[in-house]
Amino acid sequence: MSSAVGELILFGTFEAATPVAFRESGVIAARDSERGQAESPRLCPEVKPGGARRTLAIDEFGKGMKLKILWLGADTHAPGEGHPWRINHGVPWHYAASGRSFFRYLDDHHDLTSVDKPAALDATPNGGLKLGRTELAPLDGYHLIIFSWNYFRLHPSEYRSLCEIEDLARQRTPALPMLNPPSRLPYLHSKHELFELLGGTPGLRGCMPRHVLLRHPNDVDTLGRAGWPVIIKADNGAGGKSTHLAGSVQEALQAIRTLQWERRSLQIRYTFNKKRRARIPTRFIGVEFFDTYDKGLGQFTTFRALFLGDRLCFCYPHVSTDNWCSHTDMKDSSPGRKGYMAAAERAAFEAKRFYNELNRARHAAGVDFAAIDFLVANDELKILEIELKYGLDRNFFRGQKQRYNLDDQHFAKMLATADIPPFTEETWESFLQERAESSTEGVG
Numbered sequence: 484m485s486s487a488v489g490e491l492i493l494f495g496t497f498e499a500a501t502p503v504a505f506r507e508s509g510v511i512a513a514r515d516s517e518r519g520q521a522e523s524p525r526l527c528p529e530v531k532p533g534g535a536r537r538t539l540a541i542d543e544f545g546k547g548m549k550l551k552i553l554w555l556g557a558d559t560h561a562p563g564e565g566h567p568w569r570i571n572h573g574v575p576w577h578y579a580a581s582g583r584s585f586f587r588y589l590d591d592h593h594d595l596t597s598v599d600k601p602a603a604l605d606a607t608p609n610g611g612l613k614l615g616r617t618e619l620a621p622l623d624g625y626h627l628i629i630f631s632w633n634y635f636r637l638h639p640s641e642y643r644s645l646c647e648i649e650d651l652a653r654q655r656t657p658a659l660p661m662l663n664p665p666s667r668l669p670y671l672h673s674k675h676e677l678f679e680l681l682g683g684t685p686g687l688r689g690c691m692p693r694h695v696l697l698r699h700p701n702d703v704d705t706l707g708r709a710g711w712p713v714i715i716k717a718d719n720g721a722g723g724k725s726t727h728l729a730g731s732v733q734e735a736l737q738a739i740r741t742l743q744w745e746r747r748s749l750q751i752r753y754t755f756n757k758k759r760r761a762r763i764p765t766r767f768i769g770v771e772f773f774d775t776y777d778k779g780l781g782q783f784t785t786f787r788a789l790f791l792g793d794r795l796c797f798c799y800p801h802v803s804t805d806n807w808c809s810h811t812d813m814k815d816s817s818p819g820r821k822g823y824m825a826a827a828e829r830a831a832f833e834a835k836r837f838y839n840e841l842n843r844a845r846h847a848a849g850v851d852f853a854a855i856d857f858l859v860a861n862d863e864l865k866i867l868e869i870e871l872k873y874g875l876d877r878n879f880f881r882g883q884k885q886r887y888n889l890d891d892q893h894f895a896k897m898l899a900t901a902d903i904p905p906f907t908e909e910t911w912e913s914f915l916q917e918r919a920e921s922s923t924e925g926v927g
Contacts, residue, residue: 550627551593551624551627552625552915553596553629554598554631555645556630566587568873568874569585571583574789577875577876577877585908598614601637603615605644626659629662630645630662630664632645634871649665662918663852667849671869671870671871680848684844693708693709693710693770695713697739703736703739706735713729713770714726714728714770715735715739715768716767716770717767780802780822782822783802783803783806783807784858785856785867786858787800787830789853790841790855791873792914792918795901797897798830798831799879799883799897802822820887820888827897831901832901833864840864852873853871854872855868855869
């Protein structure tokens with residue numbers, strides 16, 4: 484390849500705070516060990532059961548132990564009634580315009596401390612936490628930490644500070660449970676890191692697409708290992724709008740040029756808007772392409788499954804008549820309600836069929852709130868991405884619920900098809916109590 488081409492394409496490096504760095508520090512190894520001892524879930528008999536745990540008695544709803552909870556990332560919207568953690572139609576939501584607020588329920592029924600600005604949070608020498616100039620309760624005083632900041636929007640220094648807090652929580656005896664620990668979030672940000680993780684996980688080695696990380700301009704010559712055509716996209720970026728399909732090395736080079744220009748415009752935008760900070764995508768990846776076009780329905784179809792811990796909460800399709808990468812389409816389109824309903828029924832079937840593999844992937848990633856994008860090609864599961872979400876989002880509300888007039892009957896049918904009990908406040912309460920069990924001793 485000519486030097487001119489090499490000079491045209493600017494390849495960057497991933498941020499310093501990568502999963503590799505935390506493997507070396509032992510943080511991820513400790514989390515993997517902890518995940519390996521997870522309790523046997525109701526719907527996943529293949530997961531190995533763990534040891535006995537102290538049980539919190541919950542004779543009636545609301546009679547369980549009052550928990551002291553520290554929520555880091557209680558924004559990213561507004562804490563309180565406007566927070567997007569919702570329940571509606573027997574399904575959890577990540578959208579403030581839908582259903583009744585579970586965040587408000589937490590605030591009313593438990594001792595909740597919420598932090599919405601990571602820059603103001605720091606650890607103290609005595610093992611406590613400090614929010615600006617205010618001392619928070621020592622970590623020994625909490626039963627549970629919930630983390631929900633988007634890794635993409637965290638400054639590297641903020642991320643390192645949060646990992647230090649995770650270390651402090653682990654050093655407590657017994658270890659303080661943390662939902663979605665920060666050290667695991669880069670797996671949700673980098674497709675390459677996630678695919679490598681899944682490839683090394685027993686039972687999942689064939690469940691991710693072939694891929695090639697583009698570290699250097701000459702790496703485009705190796706894209707054939709992923710097969711042609713190949714998808715070119717940012718590896719360590721958020722969102723899927725910037726995705727290109729290339730059928731040759733020349734088309735791949737053009738796709739990378741386009742992605743580089745998009746990256747430069749992002750840098751300019753965030754430079755002049757100090758209120759918005761983000762990790763700008765700095766490297767790219769080639770991913771195996773799968774044709775998901777259903778000739779009978781005349782649409783492309785991929786799927787998403789929502790998990791809270793080991794519990795499958797809901798599943799739904801992404802459909803598009805003209806976008807081959809339907810799970811990145813912000814405006815799903817279908818030939819009509821009939822086509823969407825057929826895809827939705829298949830989504831419920833596939834999520835139930837591949838429950839064990841999907842949940843194993845969530846365990847490997849080490850997060851409790853998970854939205855898993857996947858497709859089924861030649862009767863084989865292929866996991867595309869895992870995001871940190873605790874329910875259906877705005878895109879589903881506007882692009883599917885409103886467009887196809889999805890009502891209580893639809894949600895009830897989907898839940899029944901996938902064998903999922905409806906979600907209620909009791910479900911959330913039981914989940915939180917279970918996660919807090921290991922921290923009950925020594926808490927005042």
